[in-house]
Structures are given as C-alpha cells and as structure tokens.
Amino acid sequence: MKIRRVAERRSWMARAFTAILVLALIVAIFGIVWSASGITAMEYQIGELEARRQSALKERKDLDASISELLSMRAVEGRGLELKSPDRQNVFYVMHESDGVQRASALSAPEEGR
C-alpha cells in the first residue's frame, strides 16, 4: 500500500514537472518570439529616428551654410545697415604704467574732442 502511494506521488510529480517543463518551454518560445518582434519593432523605431536625425543634420548643414552666407561682409553691407569700419582717430589705447600692455578702446568721441 505504501509502495503504491509512493509510486502515485512520484507519477504525479513527474506529470507536474513535465507540465511545468512544457509550460516553461512554451513561455520561452513565446518570450523569444515576443523579444524578437520587440527588437524588430525597436529597429524600425531607431531606423525612423535615424532618418529624422539625418534630416535634422541636413537641415543643420543648410542652416550653417545660410548663416555663413548671411554673415559674409557683402551680405552685411548689402543689407544697408550702414556699417562702417572704425574711425581710427576714435580708437584710444589704454596703457598701464606698470605693465606697459596696451588695450585698444574705441570711443565715439565728438568731432571737436579728437
């Protein structure tokens, strides 16, 4: 009787163990498939982000080119901003007696103050 009970318990445990194994296998397979599809989806997302990044980089290049075009001296003068070179009569040099280092300073001095 005791032997039979032990055998039944072992059989039940084996069945439970087999069921767990099968379940684990199914979960693992599902997990792998799910992960693989997740990775693929993520690759799509990254691919899209990369495309956006490329587009942004391209836009930056265009903007950089526009900036240098707009900052060229011809463009600045052409905009009629009446920019003028500094009048050298209005540039003063500040000299410290101790170190003798000169520092240029442009002052918009009135005509009679020159």
Next chain:
Amino acid sequence: MNNRRTAVLATIVLFGFVLVGLRLAHLMLMSHKELSEEARLQHQIRKDLGVNRGFILDRKNRPLAVNLDTLSVYGNPTEIENPAAAASALARATGLSYDAVSQKVSNRRGFVWIKRKLETPAAESLRALKLKGVGFIPEAKRFYPKGDVAAQVLGFVGVDNQPLEGIELKYDSALKGEQKVVMVGKDAAGRTLSEGELELPKGNTVILTLDEGLQYIAETALDKAIQSWGCASAIAVLMDPFSGEILAMANRPGCDLNDLSSCRTSWLRNRAITDPFEPGSTFKIVTAAALMEEGAVKPTDIFDVSQGYIVVGSKRIYDVHRSKRITFADVLKTSSNVGTIKAGARIDSEVLHAYAVKFGFGEKTGIDLPGESSGALRAPRQWSGTSHASISIGYEIMATPLQVLRAYAAVANGGWLVNPHILKEVQSPDGATIMRQEAVLGTQVLSPHTARTLKEILTSVTAEGGTAASANVDGNTVAGKTGTTKILDRSTKTYSGARYISSFVGFVPAQNPRFVLSVVAFEPKGEYYGGQVAAPIFREIAERALAYMDVPRDDTFETNVLMVKKADRP
C-alpha cells in the same frame, strides 16, 4: 504482401528524406556563401553616404567652401509607364524644359540622369509624386557661402566633386573624403531598419591664410575701380611681408562659384599668379637695389635728366615728368626713366640679371596654388643692345603681380625674400591639427642698410612731389612705387599707344609694415598712369584694411593713449 508494400513505401519515403537531406546539405555546406550573399542582398539595401569634401576656412575659421546634401534624380525609362506625364512632372519639378526631359525618358536605356544635385524642396516634392521608374540618389554638393569672394583662389569642383581649379585642386588629397557605402536592413515594404551609428565620412578641413574681410575689401575696391576707370580687369594682392602669408588675392571681374554658368572662363583665372606682364617702373627697385648693393650709386648721386629723353639703340625713351639735375633718390621719387637708365648703365648686364634672379624674377615663387607662371627673364647672352636699358626700367621682363609683390616684401622686411603661401593649417574632421604651415626663413637678398635706404626713398614717392601722392593713407606713411606699362601688341610686336597697365606696389605703415599690397589695373580708360589709377585703389584698400586690422595711426601714441596708473586699476 502488406509487409512488402510497407517496406517499399518506407524505402521510398526514406529515399525521399535522404534526397532532401542531401539537397539541404548541398545548400548549407556547398552553396552556403553564394546563398547567404543572395539572401543578404534581398533584405538589405546599399546606402551611399556620399563624398563629403572637407571644408575650406579662412584664417579666422569663417567657411569659404562647405557641402550641402542634395538629391540627384535618375530615371529608368524601361519602367516608366507614361513617359509624357512623367516628363511633364519632372520638367516642372526640375526646371528643365519639357523637351529635354522627354528626350531623356524616351531613351530606352536602363538608366538616365534627369537632374543632378537638385535642391531639397524640389526633390522632396518630386519624391512625393511616387513616379514609377524615377529614383533618387543622395549626393553632396559643394557650396561657396561667400559667392564670388576669392573665387579664383578657391577654385571649384565638377559635378562629380572632382577638383578642377585653385585650392580645391591643390589640396584635393587633404579635402577628399572617402566614398562610403553601407548596407542597411530593409523589410518587404522597403522600410529600413537601424544598423547602428552611420558615421558620415568627411575630408580634412583646410584653413587658409586668407582673411575674408581683407579679401572683400580688396575686391570691392577693384569693382569700384573697374566701374570708374573702365578697366578690362584688375588685381590686388595683400601679403604679410614677414611671413609670406597671403592675406588677400583679389581678381576682378569676379565670378559666383555657385553659378558658374554665368562666368567667362577668363574670369576664373587667378591672374595674380598665372598672367605675367611687364612690370615697368615698379621693377626699378630691383635696379636700384643692384646699384646700391654693388656700391655703383649712392642716393645722393646727381643725374642730369634735363633732356627729358634718352636714346637707346633706335628708340627714344621719355620721362613723364620733366626735371633737370636730380639725385638718384629723386630719380626713383619721380620715376625718371632717363635717370634710371643712366644709373643702370653703371653695372653690367650680368649683375642686373643676377639681382633680378635674386629677387625671384624668372622663377615661380612656389606659392601653393596651381597654374603659377614663372614669368620671363632672358639670360644676358640673349639680350639685345637695348635690353639692359629696357630691363632696368621694367620692360623686356615678364613678372606676375605676386613676383613683384614678393620683391617689395623684401624691402619692407629688411632684405629677406619670403616664400608666399596660402595654406595655414590642415585639420582632421575631429579638429586635430594634421599639418601646419610654418613660416620658412627666406634668403637674404638685400643688406638691412640698403633695405632701409630703399624704404626711405619709396616713402618719398608718396610724399608731395612724388608720383604717388594719391596713395597716401590717412594716419600712416606709405612706401611704394608706381608703374605704367604700355601693352605689347603680339601681332604687330609694337607697344600700343592706347592700352596700358597701371600698377602700384607698396607697404604700410612704412616703418613697421603690416602688409605689402600690389594693385594692377589692366587697360584703364582715360587716365592710365599708376599714380592716377592704381595708387588711389591702393589707398582705398589700405585705409580700410588698416582699420579692419586695427593698426594704430602713426600719431596714435602721441595723441590717443590713455595712461592708467597702477593705483587707478580696479
């Protein structure tokens, strides 16, 4: 019976499995490489990252040449279903004529370019039409943000980004980026999957000694001169007389590098180095240097030029300004041809020739730009009876504006012949310095004493009574020399009485030169003397350049200095 049938069936099935197994083994073991490649090609696409040439920057890192990403449109006429409709849509988007596009799409070849390097908005609108048989390839397009500034120096590239002229050609190996192609994954719908970071390849950055500001100042002044004097063309070159760094090299008429179709071929030539001319009186400093270095003449020696002309062989050579008995210093100050020829007769032809060679005439300066001319200086044994006199006043010798400028730099810097150069630095794409152009000590061609004496004489040229008072700039002393040359008519081999080259070469401030500047105006109309045409251009460029470079006036340290005592400092 049943057993037999079962055995036969089992054998057939087994044989089938064996065949399938063998085939699989064959596919997996024998054809693995080819099939893997085929599979890879089916789910991957080639992505051309293009050639990104390095940037060209000026000395203050301002971009002079950059790249833009564009799309080139191609067609596969065999796949285009409705050529007429496709041609119409393509013509609208690309700006090409319908006939031109129609001819392309009717062509039965498999591949045809419709339009290379199309601007992005037009390309995107065309892509949105999803025309069958029309495809797009990304290509980098060279863009020059400053338009026509330094066009002849920078050069340009062809449609395949191959270098054709200027810096683009000279430093192509440094600028050239490697063509990079990567394979990226795609699905059945053609959507791309990430393949990680795609590093865009890029060439090295080339930094020039040119200054965009100075270049613009020079070009603007030349444009105004061409307008005022009706010159055929004009050139200005600014150089640091001590290091040989080219600060500006302007050639006008100019040319917008982004619209080459509107340019004449001659406008693209860097005439400052490619086109030699007879320098005329600006060459007299070489004669004077030879005379003084050899002890044949002192600045105070008197020459009789009262006749106003001198007969050389069968020719009469005249002075423009009539004088009587003048010192050699005044011979240069008034640019007397008679006085210079008389003084020049005191040295042998070999000596005059040797000094011309010493100053770099007859050979290339070695500037790092393509197409430089060496000019022309014949050996004394090839000289005619009039050559010695002619060469002493700058005729029968051909020199580029840069060669003449280099000779004046030697006077400005105390006697050293510098090596003109335009490259400052080459940087890798990550900003590390790969190569830096170090200033190379040139050869000494003049003693400091002679250089000083010549400098004083050249300063008198721009003073009252000199030929170039109009070259004077406000606030600083200018040293320089005018030149006026008749243009030789090659067909008749006679000098034209109506076509001149007007030039002025000088440096400023005379005592501590910040730059040496050469101005050459070709075929001015009306006035043509160097003092009338080139000298005022020199003044305009020099005045603006001095302000731009923040060079103090000569009197600044007497009038515009604020002394601050140590105790006053915060």
